[in-house]
Amino acid sequence: MIAIAERINGQFLDVKAAIADKDPAPVVELAKKQTEAGAAYLDINVGTAAADQQDAIKWLVETAQGAVETPLCLDSQKPDVIKAGLQVCDTSRGVLLNSTPLDKKSDPEVLDKYVEMANASGGSIIALTMNVEGVPQNVDNRVAIAAEIITKCMELGMTPDRLFIDPIILPVNVPGAQEQPDNILAAIDQILLMSDPPPHITMGLSNLSQGTTKRSLINRTFLAMAISHGCDSAIIDVLDEPLVDVVATAEMLMNKQIYSDSFLKAYRSMAGGRR
Amino acid sequence: MPLPPVKETYSGQVNEITLGGGDRKSVTIGGAKTIPHGGDREATGRRPVIAVDVLDAPPEDWPPVLADAYADVLQDPAAWATKAVETVGAELLCVKFDGIHPDKGDRDADHAVQVTRKVLEAVDVPLILWGCGNDDKDNAVMPKVSEAAKGRNVLLGTVTEDNYKNLTAIALADSHFLISQAPLDINIAKQVNILVSDMGFPLERLVMFQTTGALGYGLEYAYSIQERECLAALAGDKLMAMPQICDVGYEAWRAKEAKISDEDAPEWGDAARRGPLWETVTAIALLQSGVDIVRMRHPKAIARVQAYINGLWGSDA
Numbered sequence: 169m170i171a172i173a174e175r176i177n178g179q180f181l182d183v184k185a186a187i188a189d190k191d192p193a194p195v196v197e198l199a200k201k202q203t204e205a206g207a208a209y210l211d212i213n214v215g216t217a218a219a220d221q222q223d224a225i226k227w228l229v230e231t232a233q234g235a236v237e238t239p240l241c242l243d244s245q246k247p248d249v250i251k252a253g254l255q256v257c258d259t260s261r262g263v264l265l266n267s268t269p270l271d272k273k274s275d276p277e278v279l280d281k282y283v284e285m286a287n288a289s290g291g292s293i294i295a296l297t298m299n300v301e302g303v304p305q306n307v308d309n310r311v312a313i314a315a316e317i318i319t320k321c322m323e324l325g326m327t328p329d330r331l332f333i334d335p336i337i338l339p340v341n342v343p344g345a346q347e348q349p350d351n352i353l354a355a356i357d358q359i360l361l362m363s364d365p366p367p368h369i370t371m372g373l374s375n376l377s378q379g380t381t382k383r384s385l386i387n388r389t390f391l392a393m394a395i396s397h398g399c400d401s402a403i404i405d406v407l408d409e410p411l412v413d414v415v416a417t418a419e420m421l422m423n424k425q426i427y428s429d430s431f432l433k434a435y436r437s438m439a440g441g442r443r
Numbered sequence: 444m445p446l447p448p449v450k451e452t453y454s455g456q457v458n459e460i461t462l463g464g465g466d467r468k469s470v471t472i473g474g475a476k477t478i479p480h481g482g483d484r485e486a487t488g489r490r491p492v493i494a495v496d497v498l499d500a501p502p503e504d505w506p507p508v509l510a511d512a513y514a515d516v517l518q519d520p521a522a523w524a525t526k527a528v529e530t531v532g533a534e535l536l537c538v539k540f541d542g543i544h545p546d547k548g549d550r551d552a553d554h555a556v557q558v559t560r561k562v563l564e565a566v567d568v569p570l571i572l573w574g575c576g577n578d579d580k581d582n583a584v585m586p587k588v589s590e591a592a593k594g595r596n597v598l599l600g601t602v603t604e605d606n607y608k609n610l611t612a613i614a615l616a617d618s619h620f621l622i623s624q625a626p627l628d629i630n631i632a633k634q635v636n637i638l639v640s641d642m643g644f645p646l647e648r649l650v651m652f653q654t655t656g657a658l659g660y661g662l663e664y665a666y667s668i669q670e671r672e673c674l675a676a677l678a679g680d681k682l683m684a685m686p687q688i689c690d691v692g693y694e695a696w697r698a699k700e701a702k703i704s705d706e707d708a709p710e711w712g713d714a715a716r717r718g719p720l721w722e723t724v725t726a727i728a729l730l731q732s733g734v735d736i737v738r739m740r741h742p743k744a745i746a747r748v749q750a751y752i753n754g755l756w757g758s759d760a
Binding site for chain 2: 319322323325425426427428429430433434437438
């Protein structure tokens with residue numbers, strides 16, 4: 169599992185305050201704790217509060233990468249913010265650009281921009297199965313958009329091993345959204361058949377349980393289901409121990425890790441090394 | 444539109460380790476980035492190495508075909524080691540301390556230390572120093588053997604799930620390499636590696652050993668597990684990325700097909716050819732699984748397997 173650790177995000181109040189005060193301590197601590205917990209990438213998201221997002225992401229990137237060796241996942245829907253982050257990011261350790269849809273009304277070439285930035289830095293991208301019409305509500309449209317993304321990426325010189333497809337999880341308690349988790353699993357099955365090697369499959373897991381009463385349980389149950397369908401990455405709270413236990417167990421049951429009596433410990437000691 | 448490459452690629456690799464060195468000869472094993480004969484010559488890593496067995500005491504149960512090959516040196520481990528290097532062409536020796544086993548002479552630590560010192564003096568190839576398999580005796584004797592070989596970068600064997608603390612601690616203190624053993628069980632193999640690693644022993648200094656099965660006696664189990672261990676290493680499992688060793692000599696010569704005399708089985712063919720062939724076929728079959736060190740005994744079998752290795756991996760790799 170390529171675990172992308174979600175906590176360095178300006179939507180969390182501690183990080184929001186750290187960005188506002190330029191106080192490195194909370195960011196450094198989160199970078200270290202998440203790395204120890206097995207993060208393969210640290211997500212870096214300035215949130216919406218920062219007055220100057222480009223300035224904020226530069227500061228976050230420099231602060232996080234100075235604290236740990238873990239590669240970063242630059243998280244913004246705005247190419248200019250990603251670009252600013254890349255200017256100061258040590259991409260020699262790898263970098264993931266998170267995220268772009270296939271296209272959008274305001275920016276039809278947005279995928280091209282992310283691919284070009286990733287190609288220039290030797291990094292990877294997360295592409296959402298989403299287009300000008302928004303998030304598809306069924307399996308077929310998700311799969312069709314994924315096919316277009318894979319094709320376009322290959323035309324632009326990005327091989328599928330550097331492409332993470334995110335089939336987009338919506339909160340399960342949003343009206344009409346309860347059929348989406350099953351749709352996503354069906355879409356994953358088909359997306360993995362589209363190329364060899366297949367693209368990675370990732371997801372912003374915590375979104376699934378927004379506003380529910382059993383967040384961790386819902387997250388980890390669905391992640392186990394997704395892993396059984398070939399999902400090999402997720403943006404998760406790596407500090408959620410039961411969740412990481414489920415990842416270790418699901419991967420072991422899928423024969424991706426050899427069982428040993430200490431398999432939970434083995435997973436943690438190896439996680440992060442697998443990127 | 445560029446097509447992505449369709450060949451099998453692996454993200455991990457088998458650790459590369461160098462035994463010996465310093466003022467002595469060295470041998471480097473491991474390093475594979477693909478399965479044996481997986482396509483890329485440069486990705487297959489170091490060629491496998493034969494470790495020629497030298498026993499600390501004269502073997503009591505060797506069949507004549509095998510014992511005759513070393514008849515002049517069976518009483519003297521140093522002379523045996525010299526012969527293995529100079530006549531048989533060994534670049535790695537495995538000194539097996541069968542003679543300390545309570546049922547096989549029960550020799551003491553002084554004996555084992557003397558054997559170690561003499562062999563180290565007699566030859567300058569790297570050594571494997573392998574206990575008798577009796578936990579209590581190994582715990583009493585092998586730490587002293589380790590100490591006697593301090594600084595020589597030897598490979599010490601073996602630690603198991605139930606008995607790993609003593610030898611791990613002493614191998615760590617003396618900077619040796621260590622063999623983790625499992626009874627034809629990949630899950631236990633991983634567990635032993637974790638236990639040893641928990642004591643602070645570097646994973647990069649471990650070699651894995653699955654109790655070997657000879658041709659006709661479980662070879663396919665050993666093969667499957669060794670192959671799966673190799674694939675786990677190639678898939679990036681750092682806890683399974685160690686080079687592997689197997690014990691062909693001992694196992695092949697336990698088989699009745701290898702050791703039974705011409706008088707007892709005249710229809711089975713000439714025993715002088717049959718035994719070495721049994722050992723040869725066992726070794727060559729197991730080499731396909733991705734094993735890095737093969738312990739062997741009969742000079743004829745060793746020569747055949749060495750020729751096979753040279754032919755496929757090249758003699759200079």
